[in-house]
Amino acid sequence: MTLPLVANISLLFAEVPYEQRFARAAAAGFTAVETWWPWPAPVPPSGGEDFLVDALESAGLRLAGLNLYGGDLGAGVRGIASDPSLRGEFDANLDAVVAIARRTGCPVFNTLYGQRRPDLSDADQDAVAIANLTTAARRLGDVGGTSLVEALGRGLNGAYPIETAADAARVVEQVRDAGGEAIGFLYDTFHLTTSGDDLLAAVDAHVGLIAHVQIADAPGRGEPGTGTVDVPALVDHLWDKGYRGAVAAEYKPTVPTEESLGWLAGVPHLQPLRSSG
Numbered sequence: 001m002t003l004p005l006v007a008n009i010s011l012l013f014a015e016v017p018y019e020q021r022f023a024r025a026a027a028a029g030f031t032a033v034e035t036w037w038p039w040p041a042p043v044p045p046s047g048g049e050d051f052l053v054d055a056l057e058s059a060g061l062r063l064a065g066l067n068l069y070g071g072d073l074g075a076g077v078r079g080i081a082s083d084p085s086l087r088g089e090f091d092a093n094l095d096a097v098v099a100i101a102r103r104t105g106c107p108v109f110n111t112l113y114g115q116r117r118p119d120l121s122d123a124d125q126d127a128v129a130i131a132n133l134t135t136a137a138r139r140l141g142d143v144g145g146t147s148l149v150e151a152l153g154r155g156l157n158g159a160y161p162i163e164t165a166a167d168a169a170r171v172v173e174q175v176r177d178a179g180g181e182a183i184g185f186l187y188d189t190f191h192l193t194t195s196g197d198d199l200l201a202a203v204d205a206h207v208g209l210i211a212h213v214q215i216a217d218a219p220g221r222g223e224p225g226t227g228t229v230d231v232p233a234l235v236d237h238l239w240d241k242g243y244r245g246a247v248a249a250e251y252k253p254t255v256p257t258e259e260s261l262g263w264l265a266g267v268p269h270l271q272p273l274r275s276s277g
Contacts, residue, residue, distance in 0.1 A: 002268075002269055002270055002271040002272070003213075003235070003238070003239065003243070003244065003245070003246065003247045003269055003270055003271065004032060004064065004245075004246040004247070004271055005030065005032070005246070005247060005248075005249070005264070005270050005271040005272075005273070006030070006032045006033060006034050006064040006065060006246050006247065006248040006249065007025045007028070007030040007032070007033045007034070007248070007249055008033070008034050008035065008036075008065075008214070008248050008249060008250035008251075009021040009022065009025055009033045009034070009035050010035050010036040010038075010250075011250055011251060011252055011253075012025070012249060012250075012251070012253065012257045012260075013025055013028075013257045014252075014253075014257070015256060015257065018038065019051070019055060021033075022055040022056060022058070022059040022061055023058070023059045024257075025059065025061065026059040026060055026061055028257070028258050028261065028273065029272075029273030029274040029275065030061065030273065030274070031060075031061065031062065031271075031274055032061060032062040032063070032064040032246070033056075033061050033062075033063065033064065034063070034064050034065030034066065034108075034248050034250070035063075035065070035066060035067070036067040036070070036073070037066070037067045037068060037069045037070060037093075038052065039069075040072070041069070042069040042089045042090075042092045042093035042096070043092050043093065043095075043096050044096055049096070049099060049100055049103070052100065052104075053100075053103050053104060056104065062104075062105070063100075063104040063105070063106040064106065064107065064108070064246050064248070065106065065107070065108045065109070065110065065212060065246070065248060066097065066100065066101075066106050066108075066109050066110070067109070067110045067111075067112070068090075068093055068094065068097055068109060068110065068111045068112070068136070069089070069090075069093040070112040071112075071114075076157070076158060077115070078112050078113075078114065078115055078152060078157045078158070078160050079111070079112025079113045079114035079115070079160075080112075080114055081111055081112065081113050081114050081128070081129045081132045081133060081136075082113055082114035082115075082116075082117075082125040082126065082128055082129035082132075082161075083114050083117065083125070083128070084120070084124065084125070084128045087128070087132070090132050091135075094135065094136055094139060097109060097140070098139055098140065098142075098143055101140060101143045101144070101145045102143050105144065106145060107144070107145055107146060107246075108145065108146050108147075108148055108184075108186075108211060108212045108245075108246075109136070109140055109145055109146070109147050109148060110148040110150055110186055110212075111132075111133060111136055111147050111148060111149065112150065112152075113129055113149065113150075113160065113161065113162045113171070114129065114160075115157065115158045115159045115160050115161075116158075116159035116160075116161060118159075122161070126161075129171075130171070130174050130175060130178055131178075133147060133149070133171070133175045133180060133183065134175050134178040134179060134180035135180070136180070136183075137175055137176075137180030137181065137182045137183040138179065138180050138181075138182070140182055141180075141181060141182025145182065146182045146183060146184050146211050146212075147175075147180070147182060147183045147184075148183070148184055148185070148186040148211055148212055149162065149168045149171045149172050149175075149183065149184070149185055149186060150162070150168065150186040150188060150191065151163050151164055151165060151167055151168040151186075151188070151191055151192060151195060151197075152191050152195075153190065153191040153192075153193075153194030153195050154194060154195040154196065155194075156191075156194060163191075163195045164192070164195050164196070164197050165185070165187070165192055165197050165202035165205065165206050166205070166206075168185045168186070168206075169185055169205070169206045169209050172184060172185050172209050173209075183211075184209055184210060184211025184212065185206055185209040185210050185211060186211065186212045186213075186214065187202070187203070187206075187210045187212070187213045187214070188213075188214040188216070188250070189213075189214065189215050189216060189217070189218065189229050189231070189234065190214075190216035190217065190218045190221045190229075190250075190251070193218035193219075193228070193229055194218055194219070199229065199234055200233075200234065200237050203234075203237055203238055203241055203243070204241065207238070207241045207242060207243055210238075210243055210245065211245055212245055212246060212248070213238065213243070213245065213246070213247045213248065214247075214248045214250040215231055215235075215247055215248065215249055215250065215251065216229075216249075216250055216251035216252070217229045217231070217251065220252075220254075221251055221252045222251055222252055222253065222254045222260075223249075223251050223253055223254060223255075223260040223261075223263055224251075224263040224267075225262075225263050226254055231263065231267060232266050232267050235247065235267050235269050235270060236269060238269075239269040247270055249261075261273065
């Protein structure tokens with residue numbers, strides 16, 4: 001048995017425009033992809049949802065992960081869940097995400113927490129975030145999905161309060177205590193390494209909460225083999241500890257994407273790429 005392998009097309013296959021990356025991923029041998037929120041607003045433009053579904057179907061791909069709208073990522077925004085002034089945008093986006101979940105069967109949905117606003121208390125922002133995440137977990141759970149909480153690398157994303165595995169696990173437990181059962185921890189090797197976590201110890205401590213894994217090396221966020229992360233050992237450890245969810249390649253290739261995939265040959269517990277021949 002192997003763990004399902006997913007291509008993150010927001011970072012991989014960036015040699016071509018976004019709409020061409022679905023076919024490019026399929027040609028490289030992937031059977032499933034994940035993506036950050038593809039649009040610059042909480043609600044897709046007219047025809048946007050159909051575009052996403054049609055692109056997946058045309059390429060013969062499954063949608064294995066989707067980010068909720070996280071604000072203007074290019075401007076450095078990292079989520080809206082904790083911002084009380086953006087409750088309407090969060091709710092509208094969640095409506096759109098649930099509709100996509102129904103049509104695609106996508107299993108996991110990353111909800112970025114949001115950076116601290118200095119004009120509001122941390123407690124007030126955390127209360128809003130837990131309420132929004134609980135709503136997301138309930139609604140996505142109703143359509144067979146799981147909401148995700150991701151820690152982001154320390155010092156990379158402004159005043160983002162969820163930086164370590166322990167931070168993310170605490171939020172997951174708070175949401176579950178509030179009645180949002182369909183929520184888990186998104187374990188990202190680049191961000192956790194950047195925050196100083198011991199990757200294997202984080203698996204040992206939190207494997208029961210891990211619902212999705214993303215792979216990139218650190219520093220630099222390139223493909224495995226370009227930094228210090230021992231990806232084969234990590235995947236073996238996840239397997240040995242009982243993790244059976246998906247593993248996504250979510251890195252910035254330092255060479256053309258297809259050339260960057262050689263690292264997969266050294267990771268036997270990952271699903272091999274489908275032959276393109």
